[in-house]
């Protein structure tokens with residue numbers, strides 16, 4: 488028997504989250520961000536749910552080529568652009584759009600062949616994150632150089648917000664971007680999930696939602712459910728042992744939890760080697776046989792312990808939801824001092840993954 492832990496990818500959730508993103512700006516086109524193996528969900532698994540996206544955006548060239556092999560014919564945007572001159576050639580061969588954020592990338596395009604298939608580019612402006620992008624002084628020249636290259640078919644303009652998840656957090660960057668790009672031709676792409684959901688002015692020609700597609704909230708103070716998002720990943724494991732603690736008994740490495748009364752606990756087949764955060768302290772929410780409960784003590788490599796006081800009927804084989812529809816991944820992440828993005832991306836390869844197929848869509852009457 489395989490270890491009793493399983494992740495489920497819920498394609499209906501992905502599809503409805505994408506529809507929700509699109510509904511925020513119906514006139515805009517939408518890149519579905521699928522970097523990091525679709526935020527841990529599996530590129531190939533999520534593809535059937537993303538048919539309504541106008542393009543896919545990611546970072547890994549190998550995965551982009553794989554998307555073409557899988558039959559994705561619409562656009563693909565490489566969010567960090569080329570990592571060397573060879574990637575520029577790959578982009579041309581596979582019809583990939585490139586973000587261009589630095590001099591070196593301009594040089595690889597300029598030095599490559601100028602005949603043959605041409606490339607759509609997105610000149611990236613650094614609107615305050617100081618990560619990737621041309622600064623105010625160099626953006627216009629970069630735009631002009633790209634526009635003059637026969638190898639370049641189009642030049643769009645983009646930026647990525649540092650603080651769109653905070654109230655008015657994108658205002659300054661939005662103004663800076665407007666000033667830096669004033670009068671320049673080309674489409675605009677600015678909005679990550681937080682901006683799609685809260686900054687209408689940022690929802691220009693191309694949206695770039697990521698986390699919201701997977702049912703995670705981009706905001707610390709607003710839950711995914713409140714935003715109408717459905718979790719696309721459910722992580723479940725089973726209880727593999729039930730035992731009863733006596734007052735004074737301790738649980739797990741470091742004896743971090745000590746019972747003050749007789750109490751039943753469950754040992755669950757999930758640990759940090761499955762991607763569950765070791766830093767999640769005792770008290771992190773779980774659900775057992777449909778009842779809310781919490782973890783006890785320290786998460787180990789392959790197991791964790793949970794409180795069964797509220798679930799007297801639970802025992803070996805009981806299903807424990809670690810995150811999913813009833814236990815928001817963001818709540819687990821918050822308890823562990825991180826964000827839902829990290830938990831999704833860290834789902835371990837040893838966890839079996841099942842895909843819940845798309846249900847037929849009802850046609851509008």
Ligand SMILES: Cc1ncc(COP(=O)(O)O)c(C=O)c1O
Pocket residue numbers: 520566647678679680681695696697698699705
């Ligand atoms: C350039 C860029 N655009 C869009 C996104 C999607 O962001 P989010 O997952 O917060 O929607 C990311 C993710 O970090 C990104 O790096």
